[in-house]
Amino acid sequence: MFHSPAKHLLYTAYKLAVEHVHPNGHSIKIVGTAFYITRGSEMYLITNRHNVDAVMKAEKYAGYRPDSLELSGYFGGKYLHARLADDISIGFPENVDEDVAAINLTNVRFATEPPEHEMRVNYISYDSIADEKQLASLSICDMVALPGYPDFYDRNGERPIMRMGTIASDPESNYQDIDMSPARRIAYEAFSSAGSSGSPVFALAKGWKAGQGLSGGYFRDLLLVGVNAGHLRGRDDMHGSHSGISYCFKSACIIEAIDEAKLP
Missing domain, CATH: 2.40.10.10 (Trypsin-like serine proteases)
Structure with a gap:
C-alpha cells in the first residue's frame, strides 16, 4: 500500500x-x-x-x-x-x-x-534524500510524485500542481536511452513537461507500520529520490509526441x- x-x-x-x-x-x-x-x-x-x-x-x-x-x-x-x-x-x-x-x-x-x-x-x-541503500529498496511500479510549475500550473493563487507516476526502469540500474550519455537516472511513467524541469521526485511511503507492541510488517518512509529533468519523445508513428516516459537524475547527484x- x-x-x-x-x-x-x-x-x-x-x-x-x-x-x-x-x-x-x-x-x-x-x-x-x-x-x-x-x-x-x-x-x-x-x-x-x-x-x-x-x-x-x-x-x-x-x-x-x-x-x-x-x-x-x-x-x-x-x-x-x-x-x-x-x-x-x-x-x-x-x-x-x-x-x-x-x-x-x-x-x-x-x-x-x-x-x-x-x-x-x-x-x-537533507535526511530525506535517499542514499544508495534506500534507492536499492525501490521497486518497479513504485509510485512517485513530482510537485512543480509546468505550463498548466494552477493560476488560482499561482499554485504548483502534483504529477504522479510509477517507476519504469530498474532503480539499481542507470537508465539510458538512445543518444543519452551514461549518467545516474531513473525512468518513470509520468507526464513531465515544460516548466517541470527541476521538480523534486518523491518515492511515496509504502507498507504498514507495526503498532505498539507488535512486530513484523514492512514500511518505507517517503524519500527524495531525484530531480526531474525531462521526458522522452516517441519514435516511429508517434511523430515526436510525449512517450509517457520521463526521467530524473538520482539523489546521489543532489x-x-x-x-x-x-x-x-
Missing part, C-alpha cells in the same frame, strides 16, 4: 526564472522548478543545471551567463515573488551530463514582493552538487 504525500509537499516546489545575458547584450529567460534542501544551518536551492547554465539547455545559448534569479511560490503560507540580491555559489555533480545544480543560499538575501515579508521556506530535510556548492 502506498501513502498519499502530505499537502505541504506540494508547496516545496517553487517557480524559478533565470535571466541569461550574452556579451552582445541579448538576454533570454529560462523558467523551471526548484526546491530547497536544508542541511543543518545550510540552505540550498536545487534545480536542473540547464536552468542556470543555458548552453546545457541548447548549444545556441553558448556565451550566455546567468544575470538574475527570481523565485515565486508559497513561503509560510503566503505567495511571494523574490529576486536574488547577492552573488551565489553553484555546485554541480562531477559528471557534466547529470543535469543537477545546487545553489548555496545559506547567507544570501532576497528582495521580496510584497516587500519586507519574511521568507519562511517550505524546505526538504548530494554531490551540494558538496560542490559549499562555502569555502
Whole structure:
C-alpha cells in the first residue's frame, strides 16, 4: 500500500526564472522548478543545471551567463515573488551530463514582493534524500510524485500542481536511452513537461507500520529520490509526441552538487 504525500509537499516546489545575458547584450529567460534542501544551518536551492547554465539547455545559448534569479511560490503560507540580491555559489555533480545544480543560499538575501515579508521556506530535510541503500529498496511500479510549475500550473493563487507516476526502469540500474550519455537516472511513467524541469521526485511511503507492541510488517518512509529533468519523445508513428516516459537524475547527484556548492 502506498501513502498519499502530505499537502505541504506540494508547496516545496517553487517557480524559478533565470535571466541569461550574452556579451552582445541579448538576454533570454529560462523558467523551471526548484526546491530547497536544508542541511543543518545550510540552505540550498536545487534545480536542473540547464536552468542556470543555458548552453546545457541548447548549444545556441553558448556565451550566455546567468544575470538574475527570481523565485515565486508559497513561503509560510503566503505567495511571494523574490529576486536574488547577492552573488551565489553553484555546485554541480562531477559528471557534466547529470543535469543537477545546487545553489548555496545559506547567507544570501532576497528582495521580496510584497516587500519586507519574511521568507519562511517550505524546505526538504537533507535526511530525506535517499542514499544508495534506500534507492536499492525501490521497486518497479513504485509510485512517485513530482510537485512543480509546468505550463498548466494552477493560476488560482499561482499554485504548483502534483504529477504522479510509477517507476519504469530498474532503480539499481542507470537508465539510458538512445543518444543519452551514461549518467545516474531513473525512468518513470509520468507526464513531465515544460516548466517541470527541476521538480523534486518523491518515492511515496509504502507498507504498514507495526503498532505498539507488535512486530513484523514492512514500511518505507517517503524519500527524495531525484530531480526531474525531462521526458522522452516517441519514435516511429508517434511523430515526436510525449512517450509517457520521463526521467530524473538520482539523489546521489543532489548530494554531490551540494558538496560542490559549499562555502569555502
